[in-house]
Amino acid sequence: xxxxxxxxxxxxxxLTTDPATVESYRRDWTQSEAAGMPLGVVRAGSADDxxxxxxxxxxxxxxxxxxxxxxxxxxxxxxxxGCIVLSLDRMRAIEIDVATxxxxxxxxAFNAEVKAAxxxxxxxxxxxxxxxxxxxxxxxxxxxxxxxxCVKYGVTTDYVLGLxxxxxxxxxxxxxxxxxxxxxxxxxxxxxxxxxxxxxxxTRAVLRLVPAQPPAATLVATFxxxxxxxxxxxxxxxxxxxxxxxxxxxxxxxxxEDYQAMGLDRAAGALLLCQSDAPGAARAQEIELxxxxxxxxxAKECFVTDxxxxxxxxxxARRAAFPAIERLGALMLEDVGVPVPQLPExxxxxxxxxxxxxxxxxTVAHAGDGNTHPIILYPRGDEAAKExxxxxxxxxxxxxxxxxxxxxxxxxxxxxxxxxxxxxLGPDVMALTHRIKxxxxxxxILNPGAxx
Amino acid sequence: xxxxxxxxxxxxxxLTTDPATVESYRRDWTQSEAAGMPLGVVRAGSADDxxxxxxxxxxxxxxxxxxxxxxxxxxxxxxxxGCIVLSLDRMRAIEIDVATxxxxxxxxAFNAEVKAAxxxxxxxxxxxxxxxxxxxxxxxxxxxxxxxxCVKYGVTTDYVLGLxxxxxxxxxxxxxxxxxxxxxxxxxxxxxxxxxxxxxxxTRAVLRLVPAQPPAATLVATFxxxxxxxxxxxxxxxxxxxxxxxxxxxxxxxxxEDYQAMGLDRAAGALLLCQSDAPGAARAQEIELxxxxxxxxxAKECFVTDxxxxxxxxxxARRAAFPAIERLGALMLEDVGVPVPQLPExxxxxxxxxxxxxxxxxTVAHAGDGNTHPIILYPRGDEAAKExxxxxxxxxxxxxxxxxxxxxxxxxxxxxxxxxxxxxLGPDVMALTHRIKxxxxxxxILNPGAxx
Numbered sequence: 064x065x066x067x068x069x070x071x072x073x074x075x076x077x078l079t080t081d082p083a084t085v086e087s088y089r090r091d092w093t094q095s096e097a098a099g100m101p102l103g104v105v106r107a108g109s110a111d112d113x114x115x116x117x118x119x120x121x122x123x124x125x126x127x128x129x130x131x132x133x134x135x136x137x138x139x140x141x142x143x144x145g146c147i148v149l150s151l152d153r154m155r156a157i158e159i160d161v162a163t164x165x166x167x168x169x170x171x172a173f174n175a176e177v178k179a180a181x182x183x184x185x186x187x188x189x190x191x192x193x194x195x196x197x198x199x200x201x202x203x204x205x206x207x208x209x210x211x212x213c214v215k216y217g218v219t220t221d222y223v224l225g226l227x228x229x230x231x232x233x234x235x236x237x238x239x240x241x242x243x244x245x246x247x248x249x250x251x252x253x254x255x256x257x258x259x260x261x262x263x264x265x266t267r268a269v270l271r272l273v274p275a276q277p278p279a280a281t282l283v284a285t286f287x288x289x290x291x292x293x294x295x296x297x298x299x300x301x302x303x304x305x306x307x308x309x310x311x312x313x314x315x316x317x318x319x320e321d322y323q324a325m326g327l328d329r330a331a332g333a334l335l336l337c338q339s340d341a342p343g344a345a346r347a348q349e350i351e352l353x354x355x356x357x358x359x360x361x362a363k364e365c366f367v368t369d370x371x372x373x374x375x376x377x378x379x380a381r382r383a384a385f386p387a388i389e390r391l392g393a394l395m396l397e398d399v400g401v402p403v404p405q406l407p408e409x410x411x412x413x414x415x416x417x418x419x420x421x422x423x424x425x426t427v428a429h430a431g432d433g434n435t436h437p438i439i440l441y442p443r444g445d446e447a448a449k450e451x452x453x454x455x456x457x458x459x460x461x462x463x464x465x466x467x468x469x470x471x472x473x474x475x476x477x478x479x480x481x482x483x484x485x486x487x488l489g490p491d492v493m494a495l496t497h498r499i500k501x502x503x504x505x506x507x508i509l510n511p512g513a514x515x
Numbered sequence: 516x517x518x519x520x521x522x523x524x525x526x527x528x529x530l531t532t533d534p535a536t537v538e539s540y541r542r543d544w545t546q547s548e549a550a551g552m553p554l555g556v557v558r559a560g561s562a563d564d565x566x567x568x569x570x571x572x573x574x575x576x577x578x579x580x581x582x583x584x585x586x587x588x589x590x591x592x593x594x595x596x597g598c599i600v601l602s603l604d605r606m607r608a609i610e611i612d613v614a615t616x617x618x619x620x621x622x623x624a625f626n627a628e629v630k631a632a633x634x635x636x637x638x639x640x641x642x643x644x645x646x647x648x649x650x651x652x653x654x655x656x657x658x659x660x661x662x663x664x665c666v667k668y669g670v671t672t673d674y675v676l677g678l679x680x681x682x683x684x685x686x687x688x689x690x691x692x693x694x695x696x697x698x699x700x701x702x703x704x705x706x707x708x709x710x711x712x713x714x715x716x717x718t719r720a721v722l723r724l725v726p727a728q729p730p731a732a733t734l735v736a737t738f739x740x741x742x743x744x745x746x747x748x749x750x751x752x753x754x755x756x757x758x759x760x761x762x763x764x765x766x767x768x769x770x771x772e773d774y775q776a777m778g779l780d781r782a783a784g785a786l787l788l789c790q791s792d793a794p795g796a797a798r799a800q801e802i803e804l805x806x807x808x809x810x811x812x813x814a815k816e817c818f819v820t821d822x823x824x825x826x827x828x829x830x831x832a833r834r835a836a837f838p839a840i841e842r843l844g845a846l847m848l849e850d851v852g853v854p855v856p857q858l859p860e861x862x863x864x865x866x867x868x869x870x871x872x873x874x875x876x877x878t879v880a881h882a883g884d885g886n887t888h889p890i891i892l893y894p895r896g897d898e899a900a901k902e903x904x905x906x907x908x909x910x911x912x913x914x915x916x917x918x919x920x921x922x923x924x925x926x927x928x929x930x931x932x933x934x935x936x937x938x939x940l941g942p943d944v945m946a947l948t949h950r951i952k953x954x955x956x957x958x959x960i961l962n963p964g965a966x967x
């Protein structure tokens with residue numbers, strides 16, 4: 064391939080073929096062994112570099128695998144053989160517009176950086192994946208990322224007002240803008256959100272901000288069983304919208320306590336971590352309603368604090384579950400979701416799957432959304448256990464589908480879950496998906512093998 | 516055309532060719548003279564009738580114009596020559612699922628009926644077009660309708676969790692469901708919302724409900740000029756999200772007072788109608804912040820009430836602006852939006868356009884969203900004035916585009932604004948739009964001539 068021609072079309076130093084650098088941009092968090100070897104890595108300095116790369120690739124039928132911070136959990140930015148990895152990690156500008164309450168953001172900016180820039184102006188960008196300190200806005204948009212506060216504040220797509228997108232032929236289109244309402248033409252903007260880099264590459268986003276979140280009060284309730292905790296979630300959801308409603312099961316509680324002692328109840332079957340950020344006295348009222356709901360289904364203990372710092376410590380403990388469990392062995396991370404009333408059945412079903420396949424499946428969940436992260440754990444290097452884990456991984460997805468749910472609530476299909484997607488969507492929706500893909504990327508060069 | 520074959524494929528009595536009935540289903544609110552003559556009207560009794568109609572039409576290349584309650588303001592459901600009008604007005608089932616906080620709704624159900632059914636269970640469906648008592652959910656989805664509370668609670672697309680859609684070949688696909696988060700596959704669901712019947716026909720929607728809205732306090736502020744009122748909107752938006760922020764200019768105030776006396780200040784240049792539904796004491800605090808913002812830019816008077824019934828009377832007055840002005844002559848209804856800081860410039864520009872073309876343009880606005888409804892008024896039967904009105908109509912759209920805005924915030928492009936769409940979107944986005952349309956409806960039978 065004439066990489067020199069590509070190099071000449073790009074800004075100085077944007078293209079790298081240095082083997083060590085290429086290797087470091089080849090995989091995302093999944094560290095997939097199936098990742099192919101890229102021809103090179105373009106670290107775009109601007110939208111012009113993205114346009115030039117896609118044009119070059121389109122003319123030659125070369126696959127382009129876009130990449131944000133590489134924190135993806137589904138293999139969506141793992142390289143394919145002979146591709147160009149197009150990294151957006153150098154494009155990190157953030158501009159806050161107070162008057163329109165928007166942030167204009169380049170895709171490589173971290174979620175936490177957008178939050179921080181907004182906070183300086185008394186504003187807030189709500190979506191908060193647990194990885195918010197290390198994940199990029201571009202990746203958040205590619206996966207339509209969720210997080211902890213989404214139970215009240217919605218997901219990434221709810222905050223995207225505008226996108227610049229480079230299409231598969233290198234055309235840059237500008238969709239939406241700093242206007243809150245706009246129904247002129249098809250809702251193309253929303254189609255690109257969650258498309259995992261298969262329809263276009265985002266080079267700039269206009270994000271909606273809201274006034275700063277009021278301080279939150281926190282309730283931690285412990286339950287004898289995961290199922291009781293799940294029933295509490297259903298109860299609470301009947302009457303109010305907490306600003307956080309997270310679940311940790313016994314195994315994840317203990318993994319976190321081993322990792323960094325937080326004083327969580329190691330004997331609890333599960334705990335719920337709930338917050339209310341309702342203003343003024345309504346906050347305490349909501350917390351009391353949550354407490355009553357928890358107690359009505361058999362909570363062992365409820366701890367309440369009005370101190371935001373203490374509440375944030377609990378949220379940090381919840382976010383630590385993933386790194387804490389990661390230390391214990393090799394793992395496969397699930398992201399299945401169900402309608403909230405099916406949460407108890409999903410969680411008991413997961414326990415049964417774990418027993419049947421002789422693997423551990425500690426589980427944390429954005430429980431208020433019905434979105435769970437069962438973490439299938441097996442001893443590193445144990446091939447037989449790995450096989451059992453893989454079987455459990457597939458069974459958990461099918462359980463979610465059977466319960467009217469989804470195989471991915473916020474991480475995306477990536478390359479890990481592609482085989483299971485038709486089971487959820489069915490042949491007609493798959494056909495519709497391919498019709499859109501073919502219309503927008505007839506050569507199939509944009510992130511081939513990802514998403515569908 | 517072999518209508519007998521269509522009749523045979525449908526439920527008893529679904530197809531009508533009776534001229535009076537056909538005539539009554541031929542146009543929407545616009546009463547467009549350009550409407551064509553349909554072959555017949557299918558009043559579908561179920562999704563099966565929709566599938567049968569589209570299959571029959573697809574086999575023959577017959578256009579299908581879908582239709583909800585016929586309250587559309589952009590001509591999106593006006594018939595084209597030789598089409599089948601596919602009315603969903605008999606499909607009105609509503610089922611509330613308290614446990615998942617969702618409504619499963621057929622497209623012909625009125626927005627107000629969904630609200631009422633939800634309210635019986637202590638739940639709320641927020642989107643509230645001013646026409647909510649006479650518009651259908653199917654039409655709301657087709658246009659991604661907004662309303663008064665959208666400034667805080669978002670628009671229709673934010674509440675659509677699932678859709679059954681009949682595609683252009685008669686395939687029925689089910690997208691999404693009763694799950695809050697789902698990123699499996701492309702965001703097809705959102706693509707159909709706002710597509711004005713050009714990509715598929717919705718036969719069932721799963722809508723997200725939220726706990727009942729807390730009672731709202733209301734502030735009515737009067738201003739010497741529209742521009743001052745618009746500046747107050749910008750001020751308020753810097754720090755908080757009212758649950759309503761509507762603007763009426765002097766002409767619309769007086770039209771409403773003539774229509775049904777409400778005691779509005781006829782001398783005011785404009786008024787803002789703001790509500791806060793923050794819980795408890797926060798409500799009064801927000802209202803005070805709004806008052807301070809209004810006074811800081813020169814409000815003449817602020818009236819505050821904590822009585823929800825009184826607040827609703829003002830909201831009803833605002834909603835009455837449209838029928839009140841409709842009595843005064845023929846009109847062309849605009850729906851342009853701009854980023855909120857451009858609101859003053861948009862409103863002063865509209866005044867200038869009215870003067871230049873010697874027409875009246877009373878204006879109401881969902882001001883908090885930057886979405887305005889200039890109502891271009893001219894004497895019925897005065898052809899010269901109609902011409903001037905049409906020129907003003909186009910100029911207002913171009914003004915909005917120039918200010919970084921949109922030609923339609925919530926009504927849709929329909930058939931009235933199609934010519935102006937390329938000016939807003941540009942050739943590349945138009946080409947992208949057509950690629951999607953061609954992929955999903957290669958024959959172009961679904962609502963041809965609408966939207967783009």
